[in-house]
Amino acid sequence: MPARMLVLAILVMLSACRRSDRSETTDPHAEGSGGGAILTAPQQEGYASSAYHIGEGQRLFQWMNCAGCHGPHGGGGMGPSLMDAEWRYGSGMSDIVRTIDGGRPNGMPAFHNRLTGQQMWQLAAYVRALSGLTPSDAVPSRGDEMSSKAPITQRDPDKLAKPGEPY
């Protein structure tokens, strides 16, 4: 009888051996490589709460040198801080993608065509996570770089944007 229970327990545990779904393979034409099409991407909510895409966005934040102006953790520098509750152009996923795609006055360059649609959505997902708009179970618990600062999951919620704002 205990043997049967053991087999049963192992079978139950096997169900955990499935890798989480990741939309690594995407149709670039559906998401566009920039421009109007990407701003209405239907999967934006999926990006905003996916740990994988937020992680990829974190990497792109370094790769594309966003950190050069916004600070290594989005704390601001030459460019505005991305980890507070203030959003000049809206906190929605498509607002952020529009900012990355088309640029904004006072120095934000346009990445139109320079990033694929998926990369912009991933970056937007990370930027939202920086200011606490994302459920903390989806946010990376540590940065990719060496740092003495607390990870973005442990920031003071009073200083961050209020969660629950629409995508």
Add this chain to the structure above:
Amino acid sequence: MRSLLALLPLTVLLTGCSGVQAMSEGAGFGSQLFNQLMLLFLVVTGISYALVLVFLTVAVVGRRNEGGEARLKTLLIAWVGFILIGLILLTLVSFMSDRREAREGADQTPLKVTISANQWWWGVEYQNDDPTQIVHTANELHLPVGRPVQFKLNASDVIHSLWIPALAGKQDLIPGRDNDVRIVPTRIGRYRAQCAEFCGLQHAHMAFDVTVESPKAFAAWYAAQLKPPPEPTDPGVKGGQDFFMTHACANCHTIAGTPAGGRTGPDLTHIASRSTIAAGTLPMSRGNLMGWIANPQGVKPGVRMPAVGMTPDELHAVASYLETLK
């Protein structure tokens, strides 16, 4: 008998013990020494093993006899003596091999190469005191035969390990620090290196070709690498170049002599002269190049390169352009 027959298919595995990615190739001073050491260890430990089996058989089969203690004592002393001599021999020879490897080629100026490992490709930089003589490439290594190479190893994301079995042992590449390894290639040929530390989903697809060639051929290759690729004249190829420069490609890849200067992806300046693409994943061919660009995630799931949306015409143009980067 039947169990022996069952072992027969396993001998097929032995055929894996030669070729471009095998220690037994002995194409470098390090791997030659290793093979000699391996043989010596095999002989010494093989004799010990045979002796243990003989003692065991005698003990099982033989009969307890009166007054045999004296003989047993002699045998035991001989056995301890053999182990002692064997261990001292192996220790000494290991130490001497290590010293010999360090001395080999010490009279020559080593070639200095920095290798930086990334998920999942290799960046290669040939150092030179003159900054105009530095060569950047990726996923390939050309080495002159007989000259020691001093590698500086680092990683940008996770721990990787450089292993060129035919030439030498392996060394880890660790983010945030520099490691060293010195290799002296001794035989001309083409070999293969492979990442030897699990580094993520595509760890298996993180290899590169190593070409050991004559100093003259190496100098010719080096000179060719220093030159930027030819400016396209054909309108189709020019269109491919324009697409490359105005889209996401140029954000991550470098092509010398063009505005493309990204360093987060492999240097493509002379990609058409390499024998593989995507870090040893696919042989270099127009078909593979197009398949790779059209859907990198289909070839190497999880790879950092995104699929850039393009029409079939644009894909053809980009592939044509990359093929001119000789």
